[in-house]
Amino acid sequence: MNNMDNIQKRLLEEVADLHEIPEGAYNIRSNGEGAGRRSTEHIEITTKTDKPGIDIHIKDNTVRESVHIPVIISQTGLTESVYNDFFIGENCDVTIIAGCGIHNCGTQKSEHDGIHTFLVGKNSRVRYVEKHYGEGDGRGEVVLNPQTIVHLAENSYLEMDTVQIKGVDSTIRTTRGDVADNATLIVKEKIMTHGTQHAETDFIVDLNGVNSGTHLVSRSVAKENSTQMFRSNIRGNNACNGHSECDAIIMDNGKVAAVPELEANCVDASLIHEAAIGKIAGEQLTKLMSLGLTEEEAVEMIVNGFLK
């Protein structure tokens, strides 16, 4: 980390709230190369030999530990696909903080496609936090296409929080999950697009186990000429509970499409989808204006609250 420049340091702060070397295990990837790594007694990080990326092995019974794996790109025109596989043992309770920050001030496209696979062992709990951030004054595009594949063993739990608020021109986020008996997958995403940005979300979750469950929540704001697409498919293959929710605010010429799919393949599957897309309610604006805010300030407060 010591030989990073200021841009790289700032990106790291944006995506991982990191000001210095994090506690616990970490792996920092900067401009396509390793920029620092630490394994711990319970968490071992190794470089893949067949393709770019790392394997993260977390031993059984690892509790209250964290792994940071931020990726930063400050070089224009860099395109990379990186595979990170997490092997999480049984009875663990861990937090994984990933994120990608791109600073592109050139004219060429910078793209990072992170493919994250989680094998979560029995009775384990994982919190996975991912933040995407782009910046740069050049005309080069910032493209991020994250893929997350989650396999949840019996009685395990994974909660994924993803945020993409700024600066990413194009993103296709793909999430696949299969959920065993008594296991639960929670996904919360927050997206804001502006300019001519495009963001797509695509979830497919198979609820295979008895009493398995999932909860997909997407909150997004599409401003200016940006577009978004939300696709979800929850397949209830057993006695299970599935819930997806797409809640979007559109402003200016923003466009949002939601295509929810529910597939009940078992009579005891209970699946719900809720979608609400619309501009900010007029009465919300008038209420805040009657408390002294201007219309612009009211919009800002509503959007900030919505994405908080």
Place this chain on the structure above:
Amino acid sequence: MLELQNISYTVTDDGKNKEIIRDVSLKLEDDKFYVITGPNGGGKSTLARLISGIVKPDSGKILFDGKDITDMSITDRARNGISFAFQQPVRFKGITVKDLITLAAGDMSTADACAYLSEVGLCARDYINREVNASLSGGELKRIEIAVTMARSSKLTVFDEPEAGIDLWSFNNLIKVFDRLHDKLHGCIVIISHQERIINIADELILIAGGRVTKTGSKEEVMPLINSGNWAVDSCDKLNI
């Protein structure tokens, strides 16, 4: 304080024009406690929306402290000292009670602002960080709306049916709260209400029906009109069209 001069307001409903406020003139004085009452659909909430600037009149003038505010925005009216607690409070995803109270209170401390929550019977500690979203009950939302509005300490405050949805026990306290607010503010308080107990504490009563002010005066002067029961005839007439 506030003067409405010949205010009229028309809406288009199903392609038809409907005049819902008809040539209303009213003068509200400083430091007085008014109650507006009258039949459902009479135009009370619309009048409050006209005063706070949410809707603009087709004709007529609104003066506030002698200044013409007819064309003034909601924001500027709020900043000049007009507050309005909605009949149906608005819900927000992600905005907390604290966000609204601190916004309303301006440079008042959060602790002071919290006192308003306690006044309306909500334990500040339990509610201050709650989101003002669909998880709040109707009565809780209504009390928060009242507390937020009171926290503004404005020269003119309009409460639209503050008692609606509030349980009986709290209702007794609510009346005391308005009494105290009146003592403290030295401003003008207007409560739109159907409750006799609220009507009883008014300095002056304003009766609105069919988009007009049909009577203003003391309780003794106005109550007989309310009790005479000719509103029922009115609604039968409507059915006959």
